[in-house]
Amino acid sequence: MGISLVGKRLDAGNRAFGLALLGLVAASVIYLCLGAMRISLTEVLRVLTGGEAEQMSWLVVRDLRLPRVLLAWLIGSGLALSGATQQAVFRNPLADPGLLGVTTGAALGASVFILVAGGTPTSPVVGSWIDLGLVTSAFVGGLLATALAWILSAGGRSRDTAHLLLGGIAVNTMCASAIGLIFFLVDDVQLRSITFWTLGSIGSANWSSLLLLLPFSLVGLVVLPRLARALDLLQLGEADASFLGVDIRRVRVVAIVVSTATVAAAVAVAGPITFVGLVVPHLVRLVFGASHRIVLPMSALVGALLLTIADLLSRTLVAPAELPVGIVTSMVGAPFFAWLLFVGRSRRQA
């Protein structure tokens, strides 16, 4: 009698986790090889292992592509993991990391910085340096927006997360209108900078931006998967979960604070990259079921894989020019999401 099927599913999860990890490594090696300058696999491996390699290969692989692919890992995993967490907290399959205003808030923060500091001399898409002021103001903007949504909804007091969602909608609208206002105040160069920022790109990646993001990503990757059981129980409803001993308020606060900080840091470094946080958890659920012990780690891994592939495409499709990776993820994500809605609807009708 297949009584230990929960366990069996976990075993299948372990195997798939290993497989996806392998895929991530393979995709990343390909990522290091391809681009405006093609580098052979042996040369890449020589650079990675610290062997003899040409000066140019060293430069391209170690200083440009390696930090960039690692940044794609951190951002992709952070967005997908946070998306899965927020969908669970709100018990809403359409929840997205931007729901509580973190993305729009970061965009407002970035716009304000560009307005105050003047046009950035290099477009953020091709710039190889990191603008610490831009990153900081975007990060702070994202956190402030979510904090405002939390305060508006009296998030801690109310048992109902619907208030929090409404608070997020209010803050998103406020930030969007403020950005619209800034569009009128800036000159053409600044407008171009803001627009490029909102497309999302990890083209400015280097080791320092990676180090900036690393602590936030690590906290997310360590803390959020530990909430798996609580998030599972939360799906029974907040009252039923509390009957099973879940401290609803603590789980909600930890989940929202950690996922918001992770997303705010990712958006601050790369700009808004849409659909990874929304679609990856669904993709994982379609294959592995809804248990968060699988969904959370698997989302992180698949998110990293997806963003690595998307950024590889963004660098190679129109080489030597570059598409913002946010456009690539949207192009892949939007049709997939539409398909998901369609399938979901026909399944419900059947």
Added chain:
Amino acid sequence: MIRIRGLQVIRGGHRCVDGVDLTIGHGEVVALLGPNGSGKSSLLQAVAGSLPTAGGDVVWDDRPLREWSGDELARKRAVMSQSTHMAFPFTVREVVSMGYLGLRKARDAAVGGAMLKANVLGMADRDYSTLSGGEQQRVQFARAMCQLWGREAKGFLLLDEPTSQLDLAHQHRVLEAVTDFAFAGGGVLIVLHDLNLAAMYADRVALLKGGRLLACDLTREVIRSEPIETCFDVEARIVEVPASKQPDGTSRSVPHVHTRPKLSATPRETETDVRSEQRIKA
């Protein structure tokens, strides 16, 4: 033992439980009956600890409810709410094992046993959200049983209309599992709408109306025509019918209620009727 003294619950400015005294002991099934909005669910939720009380005490094993931690209570009592919707595709087995709080090595036995009690083993790997309402109800019942698996002697089940969507056979199956639980030493507080199921399976019956306790006594004392007519505003007639065979081979009889609308020249205006009339005039 659960002791409820002078319990008051206020929801949305309305006092929906108003000074209720009730005890639920080990080994007994107490049924909570009453018309819609009489405060049954609010009483149950307040006893479970999910609704704040506006007055009075709820005492679990000589310790006030507020002194219990969430974890301690989770091992003491299981609660089944009226309906549970899941947004994500969990399987039936996953939903039932959400209730399990014990050691990992005993989990499969507890989950399987609880699923057997609720007769949901056959749908163990199906997506919970695709089940019918009655099937979902049985899964939630299994989850509640799983929560107290192996803890029956010290545990309490708080069930809010666990049979409202079940077919006849499953109504009896679930309520037999409930009486088994009480036989093993557990206490049960169960909200029911079906007077005859209460008559068959409850040891004691509490009648609620307008948030107040109208009657609370042994089942046979409460399932009589006067208390029922007062509580539900109907005409009630009681007959004795034989219940199922007892383990010792004898057959006992239980009261059976027939109801019909109250015959009166002027239908009594209920509070809501008056209010809606005023709204129309305004």
